[in-house]
Amino acid sequence: MEKLNILADAAKYDVSCSSSGSSRGGNAKGIGNTVSAGLCHSFAADGRCISLLKILFTNECIFDCRYCMNRRSNDVPRASFTPDEVCALTMEFYRRNYIEGLFLSSGILYSPDYTMELICQTLYKLRNIHHFNGYIHVKAIPGADPALIHKAGFLADRMSVNLELPTAESLKQLAPNKNRKSILKPMRQIQNTISANKEELTLYRHTPRFCEAGQSTQMIIGATPESDYQIMSVAENLYQKFSLKRVYYSAFVNVNEDKALPALPGGPPLLREHRLYQADWLLRFYGFKVDELLTDDRPNFNMRIDPKADWAVRHLELFPIEINRADYRLLLRVPGIGVRSAKRIIGARRFGNLNFNDLKKMGVVLKRALYFITCSGKMMYPTKIEEDYIVRNLTDDKERLKFTNDGMRYEQLSLFS
Amino acid sequence: MEEKYLVCEDSIEGVFTGIYEAYALREGHEHIHIQIGEEGNLRLFATYINIEPDAVKTAKVAQTLRKRLGDEVYLYICRALAAQDRMKGEAVYKTVVNGLSKGGGRRVMENLADTHVERTFELARSAANEALRYIEIVRFKESGEGILFSKIAPKCNVIPFIMPHFADRLSVENFIIFDDMRKIYGVHPALKDWYMVSDSDNSVYDMFGESDKENEYQELFTAFCKTIAIKERINPKLQQQMLPLRFREYMVEFDKK
Ligand code: SF4
Numbered sequence: 185m186e187k188l189n190i191l192a193d194a195a196k197y198d199v200s201c202s203s204s205g206s207s208r209g210g211n212a213k214g215i216g217n218t219v220s221a222g223l224c225h226s227f228a229a230d231g232r233c234i235s236l237l238k239i240l241f242t243n244e245c246i247f248d249c250r251y252c253m254n255r256r257s258n259d260v261p262r263a264s265f266t267p268d269e270v271c272a273l274t275m276e277f278y279r280r281n282y283i284e285g286l287f288l289s290s291g292i293l294y295s296p297d298y299t300m301e302l303i304c305q306t307l308y309k310l311r312n313i314h315h316f317n318g319y320i321h322v323k324a325i326p327g328a329d330p331a332l333i334h335k336a337g338f339l340a341d342r343m344s345v346n347l348e349l350p351t352a353e354s355l356k357q358l359a360p361n362k363n364r365k366s367i368l369k370p371m372r373q374i375q376n377t378i379s380a381n382k383e384e385l386t387l388y389r390h391t392p393r394f395c396e397a398g399q400s401t402q403m404i405i406g407a408t409p410e411s412d413y414q415i416m417s418v419a420e421n422l423y424q425k426f427s428l429k430r431v432y433y434s435a436f437v438n439v440n441e442d443k444a445l446p447a448l449p450g451g452p453p454l455l456r457e458h459r460l461y462q463a464d465w466l467l468r469f470y471g472f473k474v475d476e477l478l479t480d481d482r483p484n485f486n487m488r489i490d491p492k493a494d495w496a497v498r499h500l501e502l503f504p505i506e507i508n509r510a511d512y513r514l515l516l517r518v519p520g521i522g523v524r525s526a527k528r529i530i531g532a533r534r535f536g537n538l539n540f541n542d543l544k545k546m547g548v549v550l551k552r553a554l555y556f557i558t559c560s561g562k563m564m565y566p567t568k569i570e571e572d573y574i575v576r577n578l579t580d581d582k583e584r585l586k587f588t589n590d591g592m593r594y595e596q597l598s599l600f601s
Numbered sequence: 602m603e604e605k606y607l608v609c610e611d612s613i614e615g616v617f618t619g620i621y622e623a624y625a626l627r628e629g630h631e632h633i634h635i636q637i638g639e640e641g642n643l644r645l646f647a648t649y650i651n652i653e654p655d656a657v658k659t660a661k662v663a664q665t666l667r668k669r670l671g672d673e674v675y676l677y678i679c680r681a682l683a684a685q686d687r688m689k690g691e692a693v694y695k696t697v698v699n700g701l702s703k704g705g706g707r708r709v710m711e712n713l714a715d716t717h718v719e720r721t722f723e724l725a726r727s728a729a730n731e732a733l734r735y736i737e738i739v740r741f742k743e744s745g746e747g748i749l750f751s752k753i754a755p756k757c758n759v760i761p762f763i764m765p766h767f768a769d770r771l772s773v774e775n776f777i778i779f780d781d782m783r784k785i786y787g788v789h790p791a792l793k794d795w796y797m798v799s800d801s802d803n804s805v806y807d808m809f810g811e812s813d814k815e816n817e818y819q820e821l822f823t824a825f826c827k828t829i830a831i832k833e834r835i836n837p838k839l840q841q842q843m844l845p846l847r848f849r850e851y852m853v854e855f856d857k858k
Contacts, residue, residue, distance in 0.1 A: 231839025
């Protein structure tokens with residue numbers, strides 16, 4: 185019990201909890217399947233989803249990353265699991281439907297290879313002795329032998345190598361034992377194996393699958409001075425050049441009270457993290473490019489309104505658009521219209537012209553959309569089309585309360601920055 | 602013209618039989634309605650006809666719907682009928698009419714500007730959402746014999762929609778899920794097909810006792826859920842928004858707080 189507490193506690197800052205991306209039916213031999221949309225089994229007191237048994241194999245570590253609770257120089261209780269312990273916990277939790285699978289990360293015990301070897305052993309036992317067919321997300325330890333990473337990838341649904349910090353300089357400063365190369369190398373290896381595996385799968389259907397749910401990474405936000413523009417550009421690059429499935433952003437929590445790191449008296453920059461996730465969403469599902477959202481002159485997101493609304497009010501010349509004619513791509517650009525409602529609009533307007541009431545039924549948030557759309561040539565009601573006015577009406581006060589302890593903080597930030 | 606109300610049982614069979622009879626009347630559908638269960642206020646100048654659920658008529662309707670509207674629409678209809686709503690019979694009936702007789706066909710569910718279609722769509726969505734939610738939050742306990750058992754109290758009748766998921770996932774396990782609201786059991790014997798049985802009380806469920814290890818794992822998981830929260834981010838409102846209190850009743854990690 186103590187062990188689980190220590191090793192779950194040590195793993196909690198890793199944000200990726202998603203269990204999505206794989207879709208695999210059960211089999212008669214063992215237990216488990218995966219659901220491509222992912223499932224959240226519970227929610228912790230911080231409101232984050234609990235989907236996977238998220239633990240470290242060990243919190244021993246020979247490295248000394250300044251932002252990390254488990255760094256060598258910290259005096260914290262240490263513990264390590266055995267492969268069998270991890271298997272038993274995973275199986276028993278899974279049978280009871282507590283979890284969707286396992287998220288196994290680790291500090292570095294003795295050496296990257298030694299640690300990766302233990303991780304591989306654990307996964308091998310889970311898959312082949314316990315016949316666990318559920319979701320496994322495993323961390324590739326930077327610096328481990330490519331052969332071990334290769335092996336782990338055939339046992340896992342998803343692998344990730346954390347980028348940790350957006351730029352090489354920041355990394356050098358805060359993670360002296362890591363460097364950009366030792367992180368990007370396994371990332372590239374995983375990418376290449378995934379794509380080779382895909383080709384093989386088209387030829388031989390029963391080829392074992394390598395990281396079916398792809399690869400993800402994580403960046404810590406707010407520990408170093410990078411702008412949102414820099415961060416999002418890195419993310420865009422990772423999506424395009426490394427074919428990542430997900431990039432996660434983790435609001436920095438100063439666990440070590442390290443002097444090299446910002447103190448953040450107002451708590452972790454949660455609203456900023458939220459904006460980055462919103463923008464990330466726009467890149468992946470809404471056809472936006474980073475350069476459309478941010479520029480060198482405006483390198484940070486607007487804390488008052490979300491990135492999509494922000495884009496729209498700065499492009500009022502493109503609006504309003506006609507709901508009954510606009511193409512899908514344009515519909516997606518309207519604040520208050522999501523992927524789902526855009527698809528519904530396209531489907532429903534085949535049966536006849538849509539009016540505002542119909543849009544409401546389809547899940548369009550009219551309160552937000554009304555400045556940007558017409559139905560059969562008419563706006564919902566006459567309104568001022570003016571940037572400041574619209575921004576004021578699109579500002580969501582609840583959102584601010586949700587992500588800050590004091591509503592003031594971001595106002596102040598933007599005043600002084 | 603006089604309004605006719607077909608009074609049907611609250612089940613797929615009840616409503617499908619109602620739809621069958623509505624078509625059998627051959628008087629157009631404008632003045633015919635399907636009502637689920639008895640209603641307090643009878644309307645004047647309306648006829649009420651009691652419909653007994655009928656397996657043969659149900660099968661005929663089901664077959665027609667699947668053939669002419671497709672499996673996807675059929676699934677919407679079944680889900681809508683699992684929802685907890687008094688008007689669902691009428692919504693589904695008029696959606697079917699829209700699909701079969703007004704040219705909606707396989708695309709009928711896209712016609713969201715139609716009130717009944719929209720209603721059916723929303724009901725199906727709420728039932729599907731709740732089923733998805735229960736797929737996530739069902740908590741099994743292990744009995745002394747190694748059988749997994751679980752109790753739920755959903756608003757919609759979710760068992761038929763969640764059993765296939767668990768039967769696939771836990772194919773090698775013996776398990777039951779008990780709907781305490783409707784006294785229905787979903788039963789899955791290891792490596793066999795699942796089925797449903799209903800009961801008048803909780804007596805079968807109450808026979809299960811917890812195994813020796815059971816409590817240990819419940820405590821481990823409870824502790825895990827507590828540890829995994831980041832204290833700088835504690836936010837009970839967000840937690841509640843993500844997981845409303847009504848779902849927590851049978852979740853072991855919230856049980857003992
Ligand atoms: S490698 Fe760095 S981030 Fe990872 S556990 Fe060790 S100190 Fe922490």
